[in-house]
Amino acid sequence: MPRKRVEMTDGENGRCVARRDLGRLSVESVEAAWIQAAQAQNLRQGLADTAHRALSPRELSVFLLHGLAGLSYPATADALAVSVAACRTAWASAIRKLQTMYEGKETR
Numbered sequence: 001m002p003r004k005r006v007e008m009t010d011g012e013n014g015r016c017v018a019r020r021d022l023g024r025l026s027v028e029s030v031e032a033a034w035i036q037a038a039q040a041q042n043l044r045q046g047l048a049d050t051a052h053r054a055l056s057p058r059e060l061s062v063f064l065l066h067g068l069a070g071l072s073y074p075a076t077a078d079a080l081a082v083s084v085a086a087c088r089t090a091w092a093s094a095i096r097k098l099q100t101m102y103e104g105k106e107t108r
Helices: 019-025 027-054 057-068 073-080 084-107
Strands: 004-006 015-017
Touching: 027 057, 027 084, 057 073, 057 084, 073 084
Parallel strands: none
Antiparallel strands: 004 015
16 A cells, blocks of 8 residues: 655655554644543552552552562562562552552542
8 A cells, every 4th residue: 555645743744654654643643642641640640649658668669660660570579579479469468458548539
């Protein structure tokens, strides 16, 4: 399928863009993606703030490394110098506490 030449607002006019990507280049879709990323960042920051207040130091460390940073259980356990079982236990406890806090806020 031939590529379509489109005018770009960044001054690189005439750039070839595949048809399947044209929808992603609209101003509205770029703004929507930016807003969505900002909302996700705010949500992560809110979760981190709540976690700092509600969790024990080990639970907080596991929550930040495994939950927010995306490390695996073994990598998180290595970083904290604990067993994988201890890491999983701390994760389960952290999630349970945060869910309880969230459910309490929803009912108010």
